[in-house]
Amino acid sequence: MTSQTTTTPTPDQIRRAPKVLLHDHLDGGLRPGTIVELALEQGYSQLPETDPDRLGVWFREAADSGSLERYLETFSHTVAVMQTHDALVRVARECAEDLAEDGVVYAEVRYAPEQHLEGGLSLEEVVEAVNEGFRQGEALAREDGRRIRVGALLTAMRHAARALEIAELANRYRDLGVVGFDIAGAEAGHPPTRHLDAFEYLKRENNHFTIHAGEAFGLPSIWQALQWCGADRLGHGVRIIDDIQVHEDGSVKLGRLASYVRDKRIPLELCPSSNLQTGAASSFAEHPIGLLRRLHFRATVNTDNRLMSQTSMSREFERLVDAFGYTLDDMQWFSVNAMKSAFIPFDERLAMINDVVKPGYAELKSEWLFKQTASTSGSAAELG
Numbered sequence: 001m002t003s004q005t006t007t008t009p010t011p012d013q014i015r016r017a018p019k020v021l022l023h024d025h026l027d028g029g030l031r032p033g034t035i036v037e038l039a040l041e042q043g044y045s046q047l048p049e050t051d052p053d054r055l056g057v058w059f060r061e062a063a064d065s066g067s068l069e070r071y072l073e074t075f076s077h078t079v080a081v082m083q084t085h086d087a088l089v090r091v092a093r094e095c096a097e098d099l100a101e102d103g104v105v106y107a108e109v110r111y112a113p114e115q116h117l118e119g120g121l122s123l124e125e126v127v128e129a130v131n132e133g134f135r136q137g138e139a140l141a142r143e144d145g146r147r148i149r150v151g152a153l154l155t156a157m158r159h160a161a162r163a164l165e166i167a168e169l170a171n172r173y174r175d176l177g178v179v180g181f182d183i184a185g186a187e188a189g190h191p192p193t194r195h196l197d198a199f200e201y202l203k204r205e206n207n208h209f210t211i212h213a214g215e216a217f218g219l220p221s222i223w224q225a226l227q228w229c230g231a232d233r234l235g236h237g238v239r240i241i242d243d244i245q246v247h248e249d250g251s252v253k254l255g256r257l258a259s260y261v262r263d264k265r266i267p268l269e270l271c272p273s274s275n276l277q278t279g280a281a282s283s284f285a286e287h288p289i290g291l292l293r294r295l296h297f298r299a300t301v302n303t304d305n306r307l308m309s310q311t312s313m314s315r316e317f318e319r320l321v322d323a324f325g326y327t328l329d330d331m332q333w334f335s336v337n338a339m340k341s342a343f344i345p346f347d348e349r350l351a352m353i354n355d356v357v358k359p360g361y362a363e364l365k366s367e368w369l370f371k372q373t374a375s376t377s378g379s380a381a382e383l384g
């Protein structure tokens with residue numbers, strides 16, 4: 001038996017393995033039951049379904065459009081019920097609890113504060129409500145014997161004009177639960193350079209940011225995000241594949257931009273299920289993550305929107321294990337990559353890797369070895 005097959009993780013091991021999540025939208029991860037309850041409490045009557053199971057299916061199907069623009073339309077329903085302090089606290093608390101339950105030990109969860117002002121909250125009140133929810137969720141997880149740390153990323157919507165204001169907000173709440181900044185929304189027609197003032201401000205403040213780029217639009221968007229805006233990470237970045245040639249004999253040639261991304265260890269926040277829904281990839285088996293992992297790009301695995309994709313970190317890994325035969329070693333590689341790429345300080349990242357991620361995988365691997373040894377010695381005894 002090769003070590004590849006011997007360490008193929010079971011669904012239970014995948015769930016228990018310590019996972020690190022860098023790209024997850026707060027407004028894309030609500031529990032369907034919570035949406036129904038919040039809509040009822042707040043008198044929001046536009047939900048397409050009021051049965052939680054059917055609503056969950058509706059989100060996945062509506063998001064399965066093959067177009068990022070149509071995928072994004074589904075967020076109008078989640079954002080609609082996230083307009084009060086209590087709703088934001090609840091959604092953030094449940095997010096942290098759900099991630100912890102799924103074995104996520106560190107997460108950076110993003111949302112756009114400017115989309116949560118319709119109930120009269122200020123930008124600061126939105127950030128404080130979400131932070132309160134994350135802290136509650138972390139504490140509840142701890143009571144259940146689970147360990148998770150959640151940091152917030154503040155997103156500015158790329159079609160709007162509030163990026164500098166949101167960047168300033170992210171800077172004000174730095175070390176107070178917010179670990180960085182992002183821009184999201186429809187990519188085509190909204191280049192990241194429109195928000196250069198925000199990125200330049202953050203660089204001057206020595207702050208961190210990621211940019212959704214190379215998802216619905218290709219290399220020019222990635223190039224701008226890196227070389228004009230100075231992004232620390234790429235949200236998706238999957239289209240970097242357009243700059244990689246794979247020849248018939250299996251040899252590979254990287255273009256200048258792909259080389260830069262790999263040489264500089266630019267983290268790619270890959271979100272396989274989401275890419276299938278927006279048309280950025282056509283199947284799990286053909287998803288560029290397989291090649292990017294083989295070529296040692298700084299690839300990470302992410303959920304993007306758990307509600308719209310009916311997914312979780314465990315589900316993403318299960319599908320990757322099925323498609324590419326990944327082992328616990330591969331899972332550890334992705335998780336260490338993600339932890340290295342997080343926006344918290346270096347010493348804290350290192351501590352997470354050495355005290356949480358690596359020991360977690362070592363334990364799972366030793367469990368497996370123990371079972372193997374027990375079954376081998378059992379059969380030897382029977383033979384004897």
Ligand SMILES: O=c1[nH]cnc2c1ncn2[C@H]1C[C@H](O)[C@@H](CO)O1
Pocket residue numbers: 025026027028068072075079110111112115155184185186212215274304305
């Ligand atoms: O995958 C995505 N690409 C671009 N924008 C996205 C994606 N997923 C969610 N968003 C948008 C919709 C949300 O309302 C917003 C903030 O989380 O970010």
Ligand SMILES: [Zn+2]
Pocket residue numbers: 023025184212235304
């Ligand atoms: Zn996203």
